[in-house]
Amino acid sequence: MARVESEPQIAAHTTWMRRARETRIALGRWPVLPLAILAILVAVAAFGPLLAPYDPTTGDLGSRLAHPFTPGYLLGTDHAGRDILSRLIYGARISLIVAMVSVTIGFFVGTAIGVVSGYFGGVVDEFLMRVVDIWYSLPFLMVALVVVLILGQSFNVLLALLAVLAWAPAVRVVRGQTLQLKEMDFVALARIAGASPVRLMFRHLFPGVLNSAVVIATLQVGHLIVAEATLSFLGAGIPPPTPSWGVMVSEGRDYIATAWWVAFFPGAAIFLVVVAFNFLGDWLRDKLDPRLRQL
Amino acid sequence: MRRFLVRRLLFVIITFIGATVAMFSLTQLATDPRVLFVPRQGWGITQEQWDALTVRLGLDRPVVVQYFSWLGRMLKGDMGESLSQQQPVRQILMSKFGATLRLALAGWIIAVLIGIPTGVLAAVRRGTVWDYLGRSIAVFGQAMPPFWVGIMLMVLFGVVLGWLPTTGAGRGISIKHYILPAFTLGWYPAAALMRLTRSSMLEILDSEYVKFARAKGMGEWTVIWKHAFKNALIPPLTSSLLLMAGFLHGTLVVEYVFAWPGVARQALYYGVFTNDFPLLLGGVVVFVVIFLAFALVADIAYGFVDPRIRYQ
Numbered sequence: 001m002a003r004v005e006s007e008p009q010i011a012a013h014t015t016w017m018r019r020a021r022e023t024r025i026a027l028g029r030w031p032v033l034p035l036a037i038l039a040i041l042v043a044v045a046a047f048g049p050l051l052a053p054y055d056p057t058t059g060d061l062g063s064r065l066a067h068p069f070t071p072g073y074l075l076g077t078d079h080a081g082r083d084i085l086s087r088l089i090y091g092a093r094i095s096l097i098v099a100m101v102s103v104t105i106g107f108f109v110g111t112a113i114g115v116v117s118g119y120f121g122g123v124v125d126e127f128l129m130r131v132v133d134i135w136y137s138l139p140f141l142m143v144a145l146v147v148v149l150i151l152g153q154s155f156n157v158l159l160a161l162l163a164v165l166a167w168a169p170a171v172r173v174v175r176g177q178t179l180q181l182k183e184m185d186f187v188a189l190a191r192i193a194g195a196s197p198v199r200l201m202f203r204h205l206f207p208g209v210l211n212s213a214v215v216i217a218t219l220q221v222g223h224l225i226v227a228e229a230t231l232s233f234l235g236a237g238i239p240p241p242t243p244s245w246g247v248m249v250s251e252g253r254d255y256i257a258t259a260w261w262v263a264f265f266p267g268a269a270i271f272l273v274v275v276a277f278n279f280l281g282d283w284l285r286d287k288l289d290p291r292l293r294q295l
Numbered sequence: 296m297r298r299f300l301v302r303r304l305l306f307v308i309i310t311f312i313g314a315t316v317a318m319f320s321l322t323q324l325a326t327d328p329r330v331l332f333v334p335r336q337g338w339g340i341t342q343e344q345w346d347a348l349t350v351r352l353g354l355d356r357p358v359v360v361q362y363f364s365w366l367g368r369m370l371k372g373d374m375g376e377s378l379s380q381q382q383p384v385r386q387i388l389m390s391k392f393g394a395t396l397r398l399a400l401a402g403w404i405i406a407v408l409i410g411i412p413t414g415v416l417a418a419v420r421r422g423t424v425w426d427y428l429g430r431s432i433a434v435f436g437q438a439m440p441p442f443w444v445g446i447m448l449m450v451l452f453g454v455v456l457g458w459l460p461t462t463g464a465g466r467g468i469s470i471k472h473y474i475l476p477a478f479t480l481g482w483y484p485a486a487a488l489m490r491l492t493r494s495s496m497l498e499i500l501d502s503e504y505v506k507f508a509r510a511k512g513m514g515e516w517t518v519i520w521k522h523a524f525k526n527a528l529i530p531p532l533t534s535s536l537l538l539m540a541g542f543l544h545g546t547l548v549v550e551y552v553f554a555w556p557g558v559a560r561q562a563l564y565y566g567v568f569t570n571d572f573p574l575l576l577g578g579v580v581v582f583v584v585i586f587l588a589f590a591l592v593a594d595i596a597y598g599f600v601d602p603r604i605r606y607q
Binding site for chain 2: 130131133134137138139141142143145146147149150222226229230233234246249250252253256257260263264266267270271274275278279
């Protein structure tokens with residue numbers, strides 16, 4: 001009897017499983033953990049002043065280099081007695097804004113140049129591709145240091161530099177795809193229907209390359225966060241005492257013999273955020289444009 | 296093949312000119328190099344001295360003339376004199392370059408030694424713990440900022456364990472001093488190389504001739520190392536040439552972190568902050584030339600190995 005009773009249960013169980021599996025296939029597997037990390041990051045960046053227990057730039061000199069888990073200082077303090085957790089929270093804002101703004105600029109500029117280059121071809125294409133080659137052959141950090149020397153160390157200069165770093169990879173991919181797309185019938189038909197080159201590029205080619213451009217942009221965010229941190233680390237990014245994660249690592253470098261946590265936590269924060277963005281980018285790539293797998 | 300080579304060489308020349316023009320213009324825009332000779336806002340310098348300085352540095356001529364005379368002298372091997380150190384730029388660069396090159400080479404060896412075997416292992420044991428482990432290390436490794444990796448290695452092996460020195464290059468060739476910087480430098484490329492080797496190896500293992508080798512009863516070891524590995528190695532090795540070029544860019548951060556007596560930190564980093572433009576230009580030229588040379592060799596190697604690429 002017991003066996004008979006259990007049968008509907010099994011059936012119910014299997015239909016539930018099947019339904020769950022169907023939804024899962026339809027949605028694909030969402031990158032839950034990366035999305036959670038990024039959601040926390042965005043929340044922290046948005047509500048930073050409410051969450052941070054201390055002011056990020058004024059320290060308590062009585063409690064310099066306090067260990068993590070010291071009462072009152074969860075992640076310890078740095079050489080000036082500033083709370084590391086508070087500085088991390090304010091730093092999240094900097095990292096996120098810098099990466100997002102520069103990736104957006106890079107995305108639009110890179111996509112536009114890529115489409116123009118691929119669409120017109122010939123001399124225009126040759127010229128733009130040489131510019132990209134030249135850009136790749138220059139040592140970025142050296143150029144960035146010189147630019148900072150000229151224009152001064154500021155937030156806007158940093159944004160501009162990173163935007164310049166972000167555009168080149170997009171150009172190559174978008175151009176390649178435009179070359180393929182423009183041979184297709186729908187482009188020829190649009191041209192016959194009297195579409196101007198601008199309309200062709202904007203209404204017909206741009207949507208075709210959009211997926212790849214979005215994937216490239218997402219995969220770029222991680223690089224940009226690291227680049228921002230590297231420039232700040234070398235003293236050419238965010239001017240101190242603004243809490244940028246790169247500056248924090250740089251300050252912690254002087255105290256590694258006694259206080260490892262000063263350099264450890266900001267680096268770990270960069271690592272977590274970059275991993276999250278990379279996973280998100282990989283997932284988007286598989287969903288939107290699996291051809292880019294090689295990258 | 297000949298057309299391909301000529302075209303490539305032409306690109307290299309155009310890129311070189313473009314890159315030097317860009318750098319030259321940037322240093323022109325930077326603060327007046329004459330200020331370097333002036334102790335605090337013009338004190339202790341007369342107008343005559345100032346004018347003489349202008350003539351000596353060639354700043355009285357148009358920028359375009361300055362560029363071409365610099366380019367002409369540079370092609371003859373004369374890179375001018377450093378402003379802050381009063382020594383020929385070539386001499387400064389050459390004295391520091393060895394340390395950078397040795398570090399880059401050590402980093403390359405580490406990247407190849409870690410990246411290629413783990414890539415092969417991940418491909419051969421596809422879908423197992425090894426594959427999963429290798430790929431996670433690659434994904435996580437690529438997300439760590441190099442300067443932080445360097446500092447954490449210093450903390451672990453220098454401070455906590457006390458096994459390895461944390462700064463400098465030591466006397467002569469001291470392997471101990473190379474381990475941490477080389478590992479920091481090679482870590483990121485190792486992850487990239489591992490991914491590349493894995494995908495290349497997977498493709499080869501799926502090919503007909505590997506199946507045939509297996510079908511005729513060859514040992515797994517022979518199939519993997521003698522038949523598949525040799526062909527799968529082409530993409531990772533050619534791209535590791537580009538990695539080598541990338542190393543020279545990456546050395547700036549590593550040299551900075553480990554106080555390495557190399558060209559990037561001791562010549563260029565300080566060159567930027569003192570606006571020592573002859574030194575800066577000379578250094579950038581060396582970096583650009585090395586990058587272009589490696590890129591050219593990688594391209595030709597690719598074209599040589601895979602003739603389909605030449606005609607694109």
